[in-house]
Amino acid sequence: MSKSKVLVVGGTGYIGNRIVKASLAAGHPTYILMRRELGYEIEKVQMLLAFKNKGAHLIEGSFFDHQSLVDAVKLVDVVISAMSGVQFRSHNILLQLKLVDAIKEAGNVKRFLPSEFGMDPSRMEHVFECGKETFSDKMVIRKAIEDAKIPYTYISANCLAGYFVGNLSQLGTLVPPKDRVNIYGDGNRKVVYMDEDDVASYTIKTVDDPRMLNKTLYCRPNKNILSHNELIKKWEKLSNKTLEKVYISDKDFLASMKDVDYGFQAALARIYYIYYDGCLMNFEIGEKGEEASELYPEVQYTRMDEYLQRYL
Template structure:
């Protein structure tokens, strides 16, 4: 049958650029949507051109031109959308509804992977405001996919190492602390933190795998399920010295939202769900319609957190 042809929407983004390269690395004919809205963003253009040099096909298309989306979709077998759902960058989740309509009209797509890549929105009905907007929007997209009877895979169940690992999950920075660190609650809630390149690798693994069709794939590699305190200890081992640990209660953490802009409040709310409620790990994977990536693909040599932290030393 050959390898599926893949269209990546959001290919210059934080996750998207990695998905493009993971797709190319294993030989999928890879197409990247090139939106005219790129304007004068020379860095994005140069990234797209670098993908072209590596063998990707650039396809012009715009969310303001529906037929251009349909034409792009008709070129491929699988669509992967990696548009940002993080308010600190941009929040474009509901734009995917136009993509769903384009896929429905094209009628040729054997699988759609919408922009998930985080907490599983289907398990987040209890999420606090204003952070729940992310999960509510993702559920709107999921409903549209399923109403349109589009085959899908949802990839979720982890935190990005770049935002939660190297900085020891400290808000407002992406660098590791050198003197003191805030510990959320008792610091013993388990979280799953995964290198973004591994996320892309697992994502591409799913697209021709019938075991993941119409299912949720959680990425929960066992060596990367740690408590906040264990994460801090890993960094202390790398540095060779101890940090001053300052505990912040649930009440004080939530109170820190006061005076923040909307994006900041959403970020704090998501950290709360991860580190106080334990929403990445407080359930067992294995119900009907669920799979776990490291079990399905034991051949993937994922980056362990202790090794990941060494790049910051």
């Protein structure tokens, strides 16, 4: 059976560039939307040209030219949106909705994967007002997809390791702390950590898989379900160094959110949901979803002690 043609929107982004690589590696004819608005963003242009040299097709288009999006979509079988999370804020939600409109008009797409790659927004109805719009916006996009009867797969990747593992989930840094580490609550809530390349591999696996039609893929392989304490112990073992541990109660953490700007409050709120509420592991997947490592056991996913070795 021939491989589906895949269009990646946001192919120069943090997750998007990995999805492009995974698509090419899996042998899919891979197309990347090259936005006319790139202007002088030279690093993105150079990345696109490097992908072109590896066999990707660059398709010029613009979110401000509906027909260009329709024309791009008509070239492929599957569309994957990997636009940055900032694209969901304020009026930029319209960009995703414009893509949905183009897919609906083109009428040929057999699978659409919208830009999520984090917590499942359908399970985040209880969240604080700060940052709530991110989850609400994603649900607006889901509703538009389903109302348009566009075949879909949603990807719930949970905690991307570059943001949550290398820094042991400390705020204000992306590298491990030297001497002391803050632990949220008692540090025993279970969290799911994922290597970004593995998320891309699992994502590409779904595009031709009838088992994932109109379902959510949850990336939560058993070996990567760890408490905060367990993650820190892995780093201490690798680095041969014991960190001073500061336990932060939920009351103190909530109090710390009051004196920061709205954007940082939203980031803190996510830490709260993950480490105090345990929102990543407090539900069963159910019949509308599948777990990635069980569905695709052939993917040799990265364990977090392996991931942490790059920081030594």
